[in-house]
Structures are given as structure tokens and as C-alpha cells.
Amino acid sequence: MTDDDDDNAAGWDAIDAALERLYPGVEPQHYGTVHKWMLGGPDPLDGISFYPRPDHWHLVSYGMSELYSKETDNPEESGWGFEFTFRIARTADENEPPLWAANFLQNLGRYVFNSGNPFGPGHHLNLNGPISTERLDTLIRAAAFDTDPELGVIDTPHGQLRFLQVVGLTLDEYAAIERWDAQKLLAAMTPDLPLLVTDLARGDLTDRPGVAAAIAEGVRRDGSSTGSLFVEEAGWRTEPGDRPGEPATTTVKVGANAADRISRVLAARLPFDRGVILQSRDSAVSFRPGDRFAVTDTGDGLVALDVPPAVLAELTDVLRPVAGTYRLASAPELVVEIVMSRIRDQEGNVVAEIG
Template identity: 75%
Template sequence: MVDTDDAAPGWAAIDAALDQLYPGVEPKHYGTLIKWALGGPDPLDGLSVYPRADHWHFVSYGMSELYAKESDNADESGWGFEFTFRVARTAAESDPPMWAANFLQNLARYVFHSGNPFAPGHHLDLNGPISLAEPDTAIRAIAFADDPELGVIDTPHGRLRFLQIVGLTLDEYSAIERWDAEGLLAAMAPSLPLLVTDLRRGNLSDEPGVATAVEEGARRDGSSTGSLFVQEAGWRTEKSGWARRKLTTTVTIGANAAERIGRVLRARLPFGRGLLIEAQDGSVGFRPGEQVSVTDAGDGFLEIQLPPAVLPELIQVLRPVAGTYHLASAPELVVEIVRSQIRDQEGAVVAEVG
């Protein structure tokens, strides 16, 4: 722990919020030997873990400005949040699970490297089990929500949100993409008190109350998922036909993401909303329109405008089967589905799709 409020006012503000929730409780604290700013591998300067009767409550130190104010944003401290994570605990456990600490450091590393912060309602497919120590767990995705007990506080360096990670099954993740993360978590809350992540639990999206909420919400609201980051997505244009006057655009999608993209397009375009497909080497944006329009917007971004008549055929070809598919309703568009390699959190290939 940091001993002086003057040296680390941001740290002290987090401690004060935790002291209110856990008066007189001394957490287990895990510090970083070499700070990120000094070249260390771990972005988080520390993690405090509080024991509860049925779960461990992890809280990070390092996504916000713990020491001096360095960012130009006076309203928020650092990235604007600290991670929290509630992991189920058995009566026999006296020490918190270290896989959870490593997972938090990995998420922090992603934010620091990419510059993309998380926020309530964001969600992420982990491409495998959340813990490599529990390979059979059904928890293979996450969503983010406000910590139900800590919420948002003010610090000397700006506002700080305690952002809780919530483990999900792939069926629950699919329900989010069709509808909304906050809506799904609210529907699951009666069966998931304090949104605790339990690696032993099964899928909750099939429970009658949850399933009804998802179906009604998706039908009423459509999908709130405005973008998907996928492993493979790209495009190319070619001239063909007599005298090479015909311009054809081929959109390439990885087989692993094809059905997800189709599912979200079905829940976005009819509601007047677009969908951005992002990959490392390029991006493709779909939006509703009155006629087919394909525009190279520069910087590797292709914008496709689709009328309602084209959407059903596009969704039909977006399936995990490698091949080249010509759209009869939009001859200027070709969809190419390529095989996908699924990698675990260590980067090893564990499966191929397509």
C-alpha cells in the first residue's frame, strides 16, 4: 500500500472508497515490482482483493492517475476507471485465484497498448476459457458494468468509475450482440447477485425470464453493438467484364466471425443503424440506404450502403463455410469467407473454422 496521501492522492481516494465498503477489513494486496512507467511488464501498480462469504472482490490500482495529474482531461482521472472483478469463492479457499490477477493485468495491457479504454456496456469474446486453469468452464466472454457497490467517485485528479468485469457464456454473449449488454445483465441479475463471475455455472440466457427479456428487447430495440473487432476482415476492388468496365468489390470475412456479423446486421440495419467491422488491416462499414453504394473512404476503410432487399441474401452467405459468394441482389458485391484460426490467450492455435 502507499502510505502518504500527498504522494498518491489518487490511490488514497480509491482506499477511501474501499474503506467505506469494507470498514476495518485488511485486503490481500499484490504490488508490482517494477512499475510500467519504469519499463515493467505490468500496467497495474497493485491489486487489492477483499474476501467475501461467496466471492473474492478484486480492485485494481493503475488505470487512473494514482500519483500526479498527467493527462489534459481535468474531468477524468487517467483512463477514467479502475477494474473490479468478483470471482466466486468456496468455503475452503483462503487465497484468491491468481489467474484473475493475471487476467486483469492482460486487460490493462490491452488498454495501454491500444489506447482503447473500456466502458459500461462494452463486451469481448475471449476466444477461449477465461481461465486456462479451468479449460472446461463455459465462461468464455466478458462484459463491463458499473460495480454495483462502488459505482463512481470523484478524486483529486478527476472522476473515476469502478468498472466491473462480468464473465459470460458464449450464448449470453450472443444475446448481447442481438440486443444490449446492460439489458442482459439487468435480466440476469436476480440469478447473478453482484454480477459475480463463477467458472462453474452454466448458461443463464435460456432461463425463461432472461430469454423473454432478450427476445422482447431485441424485437423492440434492435442491437446496441455498433462495431465488431474481428481477426480477419478486408476488401479489394477489381475490374472485370467486357473491356474491364465492371467494378466488383470483394469483402473478405473470417469464417469464425461470419455468423456474428450476420446476426448483428440483422439487428442493426432494419433499425436504421450501421455496423462497423474492424480488423487489424482494414475496416468495413455497413449502413442502411436506398440503393447499393460502395465507397472507398481512404485509410483502409470501405463503406457499403445496403437497401433492405439485399440484407437477407447477405445474411444467408455469412456462415462459417469458406468460399466465394456472389450476391444476385447486388452484383457489384462479392463475399469471400476465409478459414479462421482460433488462438488461446497465449497465442497458440487451438482450432480452425471454415
């Protein structure tokens, strides 16, 4: 431990002990936080250690667990129950650690502390851009999480701690996760990507024969484990029929950039008797398997649609990145409105239009 902290650092010492077992006698390059979160600073991680390996850097965070004293009420877990790890490809003569990766882990930690939503094995997210702003040409634009294959789970004086590895993915790999399962896809990629090292220079792996076959078989056998999708634009409205006795019409509105994703997940969930919740900041739409089409306003901005197979087939067909209004022949009381999506950069400038 290199930070000048309280003597009571049993949680920090437990992390150090686990790393000493993996890297006996190795002194990492450690970067501590000057103005800590607990003292009103911007960074939730108190520090990040970089361990050099012949082919990659192995990063380990300090700060998602309880490093100094027990503060939460859950005796089973230390803090959020995990510390981040991250493996970044390295050349043999590379001596300067990739500090962009430390900033990335701080951003992930900031999300957890601000939202109260911890990450865990099998979680995944679209980064809406390159994982590193230093490499705008990289295909790595998404991430998934799994237990670090070498550090695993340990017990600490403050509860259990999982070393949770971040794995950078391409958008095609991310799409495969949404249709299937994050941990199963990572397992299928491991032969081509030992220890799931994030390499900003690598190409997509979904077209490798072994990975492609595993995805096809997994989707056919298992369906999708993605039960909810958060999208920038989604909403719904129900309007009464034009004439007495005419059924009401429910219009579901989605952004063009999310239409393909929604279609893929619906096709891989509902046939397996599993629903999907489509969420935006303002409202939500629940798609549920059913024998007949039905609409239920459940309150709190959520509408539930019971979708039989014939409606599902037509629904997944119209969900394409083409702006327009589509009334379903198999369910005339359902309208799908696809609106143009405007993709903005970090400064808020529109850089692309989809639809």
C-alpha cells in the same frame, strides 16, 4: 495502503476511503507490484486488493487512475477515469485468493496502456479462450464491463473515478450482447447472478426463461448497440467488369469463424437505420442502410456498402461458417468470399479449422 510509495498518494487514499465505507474495518489481502509500469516494469497496476465475501472475492485495482499526482490534462477524470473491480465466486472455506484474476486484470490494464483505448460501461470483448488458463473447461470465455453496483463513481483530488466491474460471460451470452446491448443484458442476468459475480463453474444463462424473454424482446425493440466488429480476417477488393459497360464487382472476404457474428449484427442493426463497420488489421468494410445497393471507396482502406432490405436478407443468409464464394442475386455486383479460419493456441499451433 501497504506499498512503500511517495507520501503524496491522494488518489490511492480516495480509493481506500471508498472501500472503507463498503468494508469498514476489513483488511484485504493486497498484492503490490514489485517493478512498476512507471519505472519500466511490465505491470500497469500498482496493486490489487482482494476482499473476501461469503460467496465471492471482490477485487479492486490500483493503477488505472492517478494514485499519486495529477499528470493528465483532463481535470474531470483521474487517469483513465476508472479502476477495475472483479467479483470471483468463492467457497466459504477458501482462503487463498484467485491470483489468476489479478493476472487477468493486469492484462486488461496492459491493453489500455499500450493501445490508448480505455474501457467503459457497455464495452465487451471475446477472450478467444477460457478466462482462466487454470480452468480450461469453463464456459466463461468473454467479458463485459459495467459500473460496480456497490462502489459506483467517486470524486478524487485528481478527478472523477469510476469503479468498473469486469463480468465474465459465456459465448452465447456474448452473442446476445452483439445482437442487443451489454448493460441491458447484464441487468437481465442480475436476478440469476446477484452482483454479477463471475463463477467459472456456472452454465449459460441465455436459456433461463426470464433472460431469454428479455433478450428476445430487447432485440426486437432496441436492435443492436454494436456499431463495429473487429475480426481476424476481413478485406475487400473491387474489380472492373469483363466487358465495356459492365459494372465493377466488389468482393468482401471474411473468415468463416466470424461469419455468423457478422450476420447476427447486420440483422440487428441495419433494420434500425444503423450501420456496422467490420474492421481487421488491414482494412475495413462499412455496411450502411440504403434504398439501393451502392459501393463507395472512401479511401484509407475503407469501402462503404449501402445495403437495401432485399440485399440484407440475402447477405445475412450467405454469411455462414462454410467456405466458398457467393454472388448475390439481389446485387450481382457484390460477391461474398468466406475463407477457412484456423484457430491457434497461445503458442501459435493450429487447434481447430472452421469452414
